Amino acid sequence: MKNYDIPYKTYLSESELPDKWINVKAFMKSQHDPFLNPATLEPCTAEDLKPVFCDDVIKQELDCTTPYIDIPEEIVSFYKMYRPSPLVRAYCLEKALGTPAHIYYKFEGNNTSGSHKLNSAAAQVYYAKKQGLTSLTTETGAGQWGTALAMATAYFGIDLTVYMVKVSSLQKPYRKAVIETYGAKVVPSPSDTTAAGRAILAKMPETGGSLGCAISEAVETATNTPNCRYVLGSVLDHVLLHQTVIGLEAKKALDKYGVTPDVIIGCAGGGSNLGGLIAPFMADKLQGKTDTDIVAVEPASCPSLTRGLYKYDFCDTGRMTPLARMYSLGSGFIPSANHAGGLRYHGMSPILSKLYHDKYMRAVSVEQTKVFEAAEYFAKTEGILPAPESAHAIKAALDEALECKRTGQAKNILFGLTGTGYFDLKAYMEYNAGNMTDYVPTDAELQKGFASFPDIPQNR
Amino acid sequence: MKNYDIPYKTYLSESELPDKWINVKAFMKSQHDPFLNPATLEPCTAEDLKPVFCDDVIKQELDCTTPYIDIPEEIVSFYKMYRPSPLVRAYCLEKALGTPAHIYYKFEGNNTSGSHKLNSAAAQVYYAKKQGLTSLTTETGAGQWGTALAMATAYFGIDLTVYMVKVSSLQKPYRKAVIETYGAKVVPSPSDTTAAGRAILAKMPETGGSLGCAISEAVETATNTPNCRYVLGSVLDHVLLHQTVIGLEAKKALDKYGVTPDVIIGCAGGGSNLGGLIAPFMADKLQGKTDTDIVAVEPASCPSLTRGLYKYDFCDTGRMTPLARMYSLGSGFIPSANHAGGLRYHGMSPILSKLYHDKYMRAVSVEQTKVFEAAEYFAKTEGILPAPESAHAIKAALDEALECKRTGQAKNILFGLTGTGYFDLKAYMEYNAGNMTDYVPTDAELQKGFASFPDIPQNR
Numbered sequence: 001m002k003n004y005d006i007p008y009k010t011y012l013s014e015s016e017l018p019d020k021w022i023n024v025k026a027f028m029k030s031q032h033d034p035f036l037n038p039a040t041l042e043p044c045t046a047e048d049l050k051p052v053f054c055d056d057v058i059k060q061e062l063d064c065t066t067p068y069i070d071i072p073e074e075i076v077s078f079y080k081m082y083r084p085s086p087l088v089r090a091y092c093l094e095k096a097l098g099t100p101a102h103i104y105y106k107f108e109g110n111n112t113s114g115s116h117k118l119n120s121a122a123a124q125v126y127y128a129k130k131q132g133l134t135s136l137t138t139e140t141g142a143g144q145w146g147t148a149l150a151m152a153t154a155y156f157g158i159d160l161t162v163y164m165v166k167v168s169s170l171q172k173p174y175r176k177a178v179i180e181t182y183g184a185k186v187v188p189s190p191s192d193t194t195a196a197g198r199a200i201l202a203k204m205p206e207t208g209g210s211l212g213c214a215i216s217e218a219v220e221t222a223t224n225t226p227n228c229r230y231v232l233g234s235v236l237d238h239v240l241l242h243q244t245v246i247g248l249e250a251k252k253a254l255d256k257y258g259v260t261p262d263v264i265i266g267c268a269g270g271g272s273n274l275g276g277l278i279a280p281f282m283a284d285k286l287q288g289k290t291d292t293d294i295v296a297v298e299p300a301s302c303p304s305l306t307r308g309l310y311k312y313d314f315c316d317t318g319r320m321t322p323l324a325r326m327y328s329l330g331s332g333f334i335p336s337a338n339h340a341g342g343l344r345y346h347g348m349s350p351i352l353s354k355l356y357h358d359k360y361m362r363a364v365s366v367e368q369t370k371v372f373e374a375a376e377y378f379a380k381t382e383g384i385l386p387a388p389e390s391a392h393a394i395k396a397a398l399d400e401a402l403e404c405k406r407t408g409q410a411k412n413i414l415f416g417l418t419g420t421g422y423f424d425l426k427a428y429m430e431y432n433a434g435n436m437t438d439y440v441p442t443d444a445e446l447q448k449g450f451a452s453f454p455d456i457p458q459n460r
Numbered sequence: 461m462k463n464y465d466i467p468y469k470t471y472l473s474e475s476e477l478p479d480k481w482i483n484v485k486a487f488m489k490s491q492h493d494p495f496l497n498p499a500t501l502e503p504c505t506a507e508d509l510k511p512v513f514c515d516d517v518i519k520q521e522l523d524c525t526t527p528y529i530d531i532p533e534e535i536v537s538f539y540k541m542y543r544p545s546p547l548v549r550a551y552c553l554e555k556a557l558g559t560p561a562h563i564y565y566k567f568e569g570n571n572t573s574g575s576h577k578l579n580s581a582a583a584q585v586y587y588a589k590k591q592g593l594t595s596l597t598t599e600t601g602a603g604q605w606g607t608a609l610a611m612a613t614a615y616f617g618i619d620l621t622v623y624m625v626k627v628s629s630l631q632k633p634y635r636k637a638v639i640e641t642y643g644a645k646v647v648p649s650p651s652d653t654t655a656a657g658r659a660i661l662a663k664m665p666e667t668g669g670s671l672g673c674a675i676s677e678a679v680e681t682a683t684n685t686p687n688c689r690y691v692l693g694s695v696l697d698h699v700l701l702h703q704t705v706i707g708l709e710a711k712k713a714l715d716k717y718g719v720t721p722d723v724i725i726g727c728a729g730g731g732s733n734l735g736g737l738i739a740p741f742m743a744d745k746l747q748g749k750t751d752t753d754i755v756a757v758e759p760a761s762c763p764s765l766t767r768g769l770y771k772y773d774f775c776d777t778g779r780m781t782p783l784a785r786m787y788s789l790g791s792g793f794i795p796s797a798n799h800a801g802g803l804r805y806h807g808m809s810p811i812l813s814k815l816y817h818d819k820y821m822r823a824v825s826v827e828q829t830k831v832f833e834a835a836e837y838f839a840k841t842e843g844i845l846p847a848p849e850s851a852h853a854i855k856a857a858l859d860e861a862l863e864c865k866r867t868g869q870a871k872n873i874l875f876g877l878t879g880t881g882y883f884d885l886k887a888y889m890e891y892n893a894g895n896m897t898d899y900v901p902t903d904a905e906l907q908k909g910f911a912s913f914p915d916i917p918q919n920r
Contacts, residue, residue, distance in 0.1 A: 007474040008540040014467040080468040081552065081843045092541065092615075110570045112845040112880070154840040155552075174634075174885035178845060180892050181836055376641055380614040383541045385572040385638060420572070422882040425634035432640050 008091060010253040012084040018248040019071055021241045023060075024275070024351060026067040027283040032354035033325035036312060041456055044322050051223050052230050056127035060238040067283075069241065071123075072130075078122040078155060079245065082111035087253040088382075088417075094401070096381045101404035103397060104261070105417040106250040106277060107384065112178070113148035115387065115419030116273050117233050120242035121145070124231045125152035134227040135159035139189065139214030141168055142342040142389075143175030143423060145233030150182035160184040163191070163217045167208030175423050189214040196220050196318050211345065212317025212331060219320050234270025235315060235324075235349050243276020250414065251280045261292060261414040263400055267392035268296040268305065268363070269342055271349030277416040278361070285360060294361035295400075296352065297392040299371070301439045302335040304328055304348045305356055305363035307446060311458050313347055323454060326353040332452025336439040339368060342389040346449065366395045367438040372431040374398050375421065387419040388427055468551060470713040472544040478708040479531055481701045483520075484735070484811060486527040487743040492814035493785035496772060501916055504782045511683050512690050516587035520698040527743075529701065531583075532590075538582040538615060539705065542571035547713040548842075548877075554861070556841045561864035563857060564721070565877040566710045566737060567844065572638070573608035575847065575879030576733050577693050580702035581605070584691045585612035594687040595619035599649065599674030601628055602802040602849075603635030603883060605693030610642035620644040623651070623677045627668030635883050649674040656680050656778050671805065672777025672791060679780050694730025695775060695784075695809050703736020710874065711740045721752060721874035723860055727852035728756040728765065728823070729802055731809030737876040738821070745820060754821035756812065757856040759831070761899045762795040764788055764808045765816055765823035767906060771918050773807055783914060786813040792912025796899040800828060800887030802849040806909065826855045827898040832891040834858050835881070847879040848887055 025031060034043035049058045060069065071079075090103040108116035128136055136158055140146030146162040153160040162179055166188040169176050176186050189209045190197035196216040200207060207213075215232075222230035232239060254261065264281055266274035274296055284290045296305055304327045313328040315321040328347040335344045348356075355361050368388070375391035377398070378384070386394060397415040404411050421428065430436045441449075485491060494503035509518045520529065531539075550563040568576035588596055596618055600606030606622040613620040622639055626648040629636050636646050649669045650657035656676040660667060667673075675692075682690035692699060714721065724741055726734035734756055744750045756765055764787045773788040775781040788807040795804045808816075815821050828848070835851035837858070838844070846854060857875040864871050881888065890896045901909075 009474070011471045014469070112839065112843060114882075151843055155843065173889070174882075177885040177889040177892060178882075181839055181845065181888050183840065379572065379641055380643065383572055383611055383615065385641065422574075422634075422638075425637040428641050429633070429637040432637065 006089050006257050009086040009088050010256070011086050012249055012253060014080050014084070016252060017076060017079055017084055018245050019076060020068040021071055021244045022248060022279045022283060023063060023066055023069055023241055024279045024282055025064040025237065027286040028354070029286070031064050032350040036323040038314070038319070038323050038454070048322070052219060054124065054127045054131050054133065054229050056130065057124060057238045060241055061236060072126060075123050075126050078126070078152070082118065083245065084249050085110060087250055090382055092381045093378065097398070097401050097405065099401040099405040100408060100410040101401040102410065102412050103401055104254065104412065104414045106246055106414070107417045108246060109384070109387070109417065109420035113144055113151055114422060115144040115148065116243060116246060116276065117145045117148035118151060119245050119276070120233060120239045120272065121148035121152040123242040125149065125156045125158060128229060128231070129156045129158055132227070133158065133229055135161070135225060136229060136231050137161045137163065137218040137222045138231050138233065139163045139211060139218045141165045141211045141344065143168060143172055143179070144419060146179050147175065149231065150179045150184035153184060154182040161221060162186050163189040163214040165189055165209040165211055165214050171426060172423055189217050191217060194220045210317055210334060215316035216318025216320050234272040234345070235347065237351055239272045240275035240349055240351055243272045244279040246273070246276040246416065247279045247281060250277065259412055260290065262411040263293045263295065263413045265295045265297060265393050265396045265400065265413065265415040267343060267389050267416070267418065268298050268348065268352065269389060270345045271352040273416050273418045275349055275352050282355065282360065295396060296356065296361060296363040297396040298363060298365050299339060299343050299392060300365040300367045301339040301441065302329065302344050303365045304346065306365045309450060309453070310353060310357050311453055312456060313453055315347060324350050326350045327356065329446065330449035330452035333449030338437055338439050343392065364396055366392055367440065369431070369436050369438050371395050372428070372436060384417070385421045386417060387421045388424050390418045393417070466549050466717050469546040469548050470716070471546050472709055472713055474540050474544070476712060477536055477539055477544055478705050479536060480528040481531055481704045482708060482739045482743060483523060483526055483529055483701055484739045484742055485524040485697065487746040488814070489746070491524050492810040495782040495784055498774070498779070498783050508782070512679060514584065514587045514591050514593065514689050516590065517584060517698045520701055521696060532586060535583050535586050538586070538612070542578065543705065544709050545570060547710055550842055552841045553838065557858070557861050557865065559861040559865040560868060560870040561861040562870065562872050563861055564714065564872065564874045566706055566874070567877045568706060569844070569847070569877065569880035573604055573611055574882060575604040575608065576703060576706060576736065577605045577608035578611060579705050579736070580693060580699045580732065581608035581612040583702040585609065585616045585618060588689060588691070589616045589618055592687070593618065593689055595621070595685060596689060596691050597621045597623065597678040597682045598691050598693065599623045599671060599678045601625050601671045601804065603628060603632055603639070604879060606639050607635065608693070609691065610639045610644035613644060614642040621681060622646050623649040623674040625649055625669040625671055625674050631886060632883055649677050651677060653677070654680045670777055670794060675776035676778025676780050694732040694805070695807065697811055699732045700735035700809055700811055703732045704739040706733070706736040706876065707739040707741060710737065719872055720750065722871040723753045723755065723873045725755045725757060725853050725856045725860065725873065725875040727803060727849050727876070727878065728758050728808065728812065729849060730805045731812040733876050733878045735809055735812050742815065742820065755856060756816065756821060756823040757852040758823060758825050759799060759803050759852060760825040760827045761799040761901065762789065762804050763825045764806065766825045769910060769913070770813060770817050771913055772916060773913055775807060784810050786810045787816065789906065790909035790912040793909030798897055798899050800848055800884070800890065800896065803852065824856055826852055827900065829891070829896050829898050831855050832888070832896060836891070844877070845881045846877060847881045848884050850876070850878045853877070
C-alpha cells in the first residue's frame, strides 16, 4: 500500500464496529494477583463486590478466561452516536517534523465528554439499567469521567450523583455545568453528605479534596442507598475491557492498509485508555506473533510505573476499597498541586502493572512543561487542541519520531489521543504566560507515600 | 433504501471531498444589488476593495456567473484535517420525539475551532499566503471565528491580530487562551491601538465594545499595515461560497441513500452557515427541479430577516465598510446584552437577503429560553452539547418534527449543527439555574436602530 493511499482519517463503517470486547487476561500466561478483601486478606469473591458494583461488571472483572466478550446491542447502539472514532494519519505532523516515521493516532475526543471515558460509561450504565438499578454514584477529578457518565445516565435514564473533587469544581465551573446540563447532581467533595466526607472536613475543614476522598464518598453513598451502585472510570479490569473498543477499531483500520505498528504509545493515569488501545496488539504479542514496542507515558510528578512499587495497595485514600496488587506510589501519595493535567492517580491498572512487571511493555515519564510544549506544537500542526493527559502521549510520540529522523528508520508509530483540552485552558493559559513549572518528587517525598502502603504480607 | 440501512453517521471518503465550491449566485435569476462605495455611492469595484481584502477573495466576491469554482489543492489538504464532516441521522432524537419524520443534521463541530467557521478561514488564509501577505486582521465576538482563523494562520504561517469584543475577552478568557495557543495576538476592542478604538474610548471609556467596533479597528489596522489585509467570517458572498462545502457534502451523502430533504433548517446570524448548507439544494430549487422548504432561524432578540428592513446599510457600526443591500436592523442596532448566544449581527448576507426577498426561503425567530430548552433536550438525546447558535436550528427542527407527529407526515428534515457549546457554558449555567430571560425588542426599539440607516437613495 503506497503512503498516499492512506487517508488522513480512516473511519470504519458502523457495521465494522466491534461486537465483542477483547479480554487481554485470557491471553496472559500468568494473571495479576487477585483483589483482596481488606478485612480478611482473602481474594475478593463476586459476593464481596456485589454491594458496590453491578453484577455484570463483577463477572467481567473476575473473568480471566473468555478471550472475547459480547458487546450488548444496546451498547453498540450507544457507541454509534460517536463511534467508530477516526484513526488519523498525522501527515501534517510528519511533514513538520521531517521524520521518515509514519505517525498514526486514534482520536477519542469527538464526543461531548471530550475523551475515551464514554466507552466504559456507556457499558457500565447499560448494565446498571439492565439490573434494575435506579441510581449510580461516582467521583470525578478533571471531569471527563463525570461528564461521560452523565451523558450515559441521561441516555439510559438513571440518576447519577458525582462527587467532584472540590478544588476541581471550583476551578472548572464549566465542567460542572456540562455535567448538570446532562441532569446529574454534582456534590463538591469532601461534603457533609457522607461519614467519610464529614470525617475529612472535621480534620481538614479547608481541604480542596482529592480523588481518593471523592471515591470514598461515592462508595459510601452507593452502599447506603437502595438500588444504587458505584461506578469507576479507570484502573479496574472491566473498565479496560470496555476500552478495548479503541484498540480493536485501530487494529481493524490499520489492517486495511497492511500497516503493523512498530511502537504503540499511550498516556497512563489509571491505565484504561492505554490498556484499551494496546489490548489486541498485546494479545498478539503475548502469543508471540509480534514484538511491538509498547510504551506507557506518565507524568514525572506522579510516576507510578517508573518509580512506584509493585505491591498490594488500596485503590482510594479512604482505604475502603479492595486491595489491588499494582504499581503504586502509595494511596497516601498526593501529587503536587502544580501539576495541571489529569493522570494524578497513585496507582496503575493491575493488568498493566502485571504486563509491565513481566516486561511486555515499558514506561517513560515526562515533565509537564515539555508536555505542553508538545501539545502546542501538535495543536498548530494537526489542528486539534489536545487534553494535557493526551499530550503526554504526544510528547513521547514526537520523541520517537525525532529519533527515527536521527536514525533514518521509517517506523510505524501509533499513539492514543484520548481527548480534547477545551476544559483545560487554565493550564494552557499558565503555559502561554510562561508561568508553568515542573515538579518531580524527591526520593524522600516518595518514601512518605510508600509509608502509606498497607502493612500486609506482599508475597502470596 | 430502507430506514435501517442508513447509518447513524455518514462520513464521505476523503476522495469524495468536493473539489469545487458551488456559486449559488450563478443560479439566481436576479442578483442582489451591488455593494456600494460609501464615498461615491457607486458600485464597488475590485480596486475599491483591494486595500482591505485579498485579491482572490475579491474576485470570488464579485463573481456572479461561474457556477462552480475550484477549491485549490492546498485548501483541500487543510480540509482533510477535519473534513468530510459527518451527516448524522438523528435516530435517538426521532425515537425520543416519537415522530415519523426522518431527521438529519450536518455536524460541523468536530474541530478545535468548534464550528463551521474553519471552512472559510482556511480558504481566506490560503489566498492571503498565496498573495505574499505577511499578516491578517480580523474581529471576533463569540470567538469561533477568531479561533478558526488562528488555526489557519498557524498552519499556513501568517501573523494574525484578532480584535476581540472586550466584554467577550473578559467573559471568555478560555476562548482568548485557545486563540493565543495557536499563536495569534488578541487585542480587546475598543483599544488604543487604532483611531477608531481611541475615538470610541474617548466617548465611552467604560464600553464593553461591540462587533461593529471591532470590525472598524481590524479594517483600520489592515489598511495601515504593509502586506496586511482584513478577513471577515460571515455575511460576504465569498464566505458563503467557501461554506458551500457543507451543503455539497450533505447532498452527496443524502444522494447515496436516495434521500431528498423536504425541509432544510439553519441558524442565521451573518448567514454563512445557512448559505453554505443550502447552496446546492437552492441551486436545484432556483432551476425549478425541487421545491424544498428552506428555513432561516434567527433569535427573537436580533430579528434581521423577520423584522428588519431590506435596505442599503453599513456592515459595521463604525460606518467604514462598503454599503450592502440587505435585511438589517440598522448598523446602530445593539442587541440586548441578555442574549447569550451569537447571531447578534445587525444585518444578513446580501445573497440570503435577496433569496428571502424573492421568497425562495422563509424565516422564523425563536426566543432564547426555548433555544436552550431545545439544546438541553438535544444534548441528552443525541449526546452532543450544541452551541447556542446551532440550537436555534435545533429548536426549529424539533418544532417541525413535532408538527410531523401531529400530521403523520414522514418528512425528511435536514438541519445544520454548526458547532459545539464548550465555550458557552456560562449561558448554560444561567439556563440551568433558571436565571435566563427572553428579550424581544419593542417596535420603538427597532425604530431607533432603523434611524441609523444611511440616508441615501434606496431604490436604484
